[in-house]
Amino acid sequence: MTPGSKERKSMNTKPIIVAPSVLASDFSQLGAECTRMEKAGADWLHMDIMDGHFVDNISFGSGVVQAIAKRVTVPLDTHLMVERPDHFYPRFLPYSSNITIHIEPSYDVEKTLSDIRSAGATAGLALSPKTPFERVEPLLGKIDLLLVMTVNPGFGGQAFIREMMTKVKRAAELREKLGLDFHIEVDGGIHPDTALISRESGANVMVAGTGVFNAPDASEAIKALRGN
Numbered sequence: 109m110t111p112g113s114k115e116r117k118s119m120n121t122k123p124i125i126v127a128p129s130v131l132a133s134d135f136s137q138l139g140a141e142c143t144r145m146e147k148a149g150a151d152w153l154h155m156d157i158m159d160g161h162f163v164d165n166i167s168f169g170s171g172v173v174q175a176i177a178k179r180v181t182v183p184l185d186t187h188l189m190v191e192r193p194d195h196f197y198p199r200f201l202p203y204s205s206n207i208t209i210h211i212e213p214s215y216d217v218e219k220t221l222s223d224i225r226s227a228g229a230t231a232g233l234a235l236s237p238k239t240p241f242e243r244v245e246p247l248l249g250k251i252d253l254l255l256v257m258t259v260n261p262g263f264g265g266q267a268f269i270r271e272m273m274t275k276v277k278r279a280a281e282l283r284e285k286l287g288l289d290f291h292i293e294v295d296g297g298i299h300p301d302t303a304l305i306s307r308e309s310g311a312n313v314m315v316a317g318t319g320v321f322n323a324p325d326a327s328e329a330i331k332a333l334r335g336n
């Protein structure tokens with residue numbers, strides 16, 4: 109910076125993190141796929157856990173997450189798309205740096221967030237596209253990460269819902285106003301163009317499945333999502 113110049117004020121106060129979602133990997137080569145992402149510069153690996161109830165798909169369970177944790181050194185970011193996050197989170201806890209739970213199912217969300225933190229992981233809260241932002245507002249002081257879903261949870265390869273940027277902007281504004289420090293993560297349809305929109309809106313964690321695993325060069329794809 110030249111003397112007297114002012115750094116442009118950005119909504120993003122945190123470094124950009126890229127978290128490839130292994131849901132888009134070749135499951136027959138899972139270990140090699142995770143190593144490939146680690147070598148390509150992934151900051152975290154994103155684990156999409158689906159129970160066939162909360163979403164209309166079944167992905168993989170804690171045994172798979174355990175095996176991945178043994179293989180890589182990057183933190184694992186576990187996204188629980190399950191009907192009973194309070195019942196299932198302990199199975200993933202030993203292998204996850206962060207556990208994100210959805211606000212929509214019926215269970216004690218606040219207690220589960222607190223229990224995840226007490227157990228030594230960071231706690232994320234996710235909201236699906238149809239869920240109004242107001243539902244998560246009272247819990248913003250109790251989380252380490254807010255996951256704004258940019259597609260309906262359940263499947264990879266869907267189109268980014270741009271209207272979700274209203275929630276990202278609101279989260280960034282409230283974080284600043286309330287003096288909080290949570291990450292803002294976007295998940296679904298993240299490619300270089302939608303990552304740019306997300307970063308400009310205030311998101312700092314980019315989850316990408318097909319955009320990274322199916323790219324001709326994963327390292328270039330990760331750089332593009334990071335914006336360099």
Ligand code: DX5
Pocket residue numbers: 129131132154156187259260261262263264265266295296297298315316317318319
């Ligand atoms: C959707 C999952 C996403 C998904 C993203 O339910 O939470 O993490 O794998 O996949 P892409 O990047 O292909 O939209």
Ligand code: ZN
Pocket residue numbers: 129154155156187295315
């Ligand atoms: Zn996810």
